[in-house]
Amino acid sequence: MDLDGKHTIVTGAAGGIGAALAARFHAAGAKVVVADVQTAGVTELAARLDQSRPGSALAVTADIGTEEGNVALIEEARAAFGEVDLFFANAGIGGGTDPITTPEASWMAAFAVNVHAHRWAAKHLLPVWLARGEGYFCSTASAAGLLSQIGSAPYTATKHAAVAFAEWLAITYGDAGVRVSCLCPQGVNTAMLRAGDSPDAGISSAVVRSAGTVLEPAAVAEVVLEAISAERFLILPHPEVLDYFQRKAADPDRWIAGMRKLQARIAARR
Numbered sequence: 001m002d003l004d005g006k007h008t009i010v011t012g013a014a015g016g017i018g019a020a021l022a023a024r025f026h027a028a029g030a031k032v033v034v035a036d037v038q039t040a041g042v043t044e045l046a047a048r049l050d051q052s053r054p055g056s057a058l059a060v061t062a063d064i065g066t067e068e069g070n071v072a073l074i075e076e077a078r079a080a081f082g083e084v085d086l087f088f089a090n091a092g093i094g095g096g097t098d099p100i101t102t103p104e105a106s107w108m109a110a111f112a113v114n115v116h117a118h119r120w121a122a123k124h125l126l127p128v129w130l131a132r133g134e135g136y137f138c139s140t141a142s143a144a145g146l147l148s149q150i151g152s153a154p155y156t157a158t159k160h161a162a163v164a165f166a167e168w169l170a171i172t173y174g175d176a177g178v179r180v181s182c183l184c185p186q187g188v189n190t191a192m193l194r195a196g197d198s199p200d201a202g203i204s205s206a207v208v209r210s211a212g213t214v215l216e217p218a219a220v221a222e223v224v225l226e227a228i229s230a231e232r233f234l235i236l237p238h239p240e241v242l243d244y245f246q247r248k249a250a251d252p253d254r255w256i257a258g259m260r261k262l263q264a265r266i267a268a269r270r
C-alpha cells in the first residue's frame with residue numbers, strides 16, 4: 001500500500017516504536033491518528049505533525065485494553081478523516097515472569113493489551129473493509145512471538161497469540177482485499193526496553209542485554225514502511241530472527257536445549 005493520502009491509526013504512539021511509525025507514515029503523506037493512554041505524548045506528536053501539514057494529524061487518548069476504548073478510537077478517527085485505510089495495533093505491555101508468581105491481573109492485562117486489543121480493533125474495522133474490498137491491518141508482536149522471551153511467560157504467550165491472530169486474518173481475508181502485516185522485532189531502544197533495567201519490570205537487564213542488536217525506533221519504522229509498500233506479512237527489522245525461526249522449526253528439541261543454555265548464561269550474569 002502506498003500511504004500517500006491514506007488514513008492511518010497507530011496505537012501506543014506516545015513514544016517508542018509507535019511514535020516513529022506515525023511520524024514515518026506522516027512523512028510518506030498519510031493522515032495519522034495517534035492513540036495512547038498517555039495523553040501528553042500523542043498530543044505533542046500530533047501538534048508537531050499537524051503543524052507541518054495542517055489537518056493531517058489527530059491525537060486520541062484511548063485505552064485499547066478495552067473493547068469500548070477501541071470502538072471510541074475508531075469512531076473518532078472515522079469522524080475526523082473518513083474510513084480507516086490502515087490500522088496499526090502497536091500498543092503493548094511487558095510484565096510478569098513465571099506462571100507460579102505472576103498475579104492474575106498481570107496475565108489479564110497482557111492478554112487485553114497484547115491480544116484482545118487486536119481482535120477488538122479487527123471486529124470493528126473488518127465489516128467496512130470487507131464491504132469495500134480493502135483495508136490494511138498491522139500489528140506489533142515481537143520476535144518473542146516467534147521464538148520466546150526468556151523470563152516472561154505472559155509476554156511470550158501473548159506475543160505468540162498476536163502472531164497467530166494476524167496469520168489467521170491474513171489467511172481468512174487476504175482474498176477479500178484485507179492485507180495484514182505483523183512486526184516482530186528484537187531489541188528496540190524504547191521506554192519498554194529501558195524499563196527492563198527496573199527491578200519490577202519483569203524482564204531483567206540481563207535479558208535486555210541478550211536481546212541482540214538494539215535498533216532505534218526510526219530504523220524500525222523505515223523497515224515497516226518498506227514492508228507495507230511491498231505488502232509483506234512478516235516484518236523482521238532484525239533479519240537474523242528468520243534464521244532463528246527456521247532453526248526452531250527444523251529441530252525444536254535442539255532449539256529448546258539452546259534456549260536453556262542461553263537462560264543459564266543470563267542467570268549467571270545476574
Ligand SMILES: NC(=O)c1ccc[n+]([C@@H]2O[C@H](COP(=O)([O-])OP(=O)(O)OC[C@H]3O[C@@H](n4cnc5c(N)ncnc54)[C@H](O)[C@@H]3O)[C@@H](O)[C@H]2O)c1
Nearest residue numbers: 012014016017036037063064065091092142187188190192
Ligand atoms: N522495545 C522493544 O525491544 C520491543 C521488541 C519487540 C516488540 N516490542 C513491542 O513494540 C510495541 C511498542 O513498544 P515500545 O517498545 O515502543 O514501548 P513503549 O513502552 O515506548 O510503547 C508502548 C506504548 O503503548 C502504550 N500503551 C500501553 N497500554 C496501552 C493501552 N491500554 N491503551 C493505549 N496505549 C497503551 C504505552 O502508553 C506506550 O506509549 C509493543 O507492542 C512491544 O511489545 C518492543
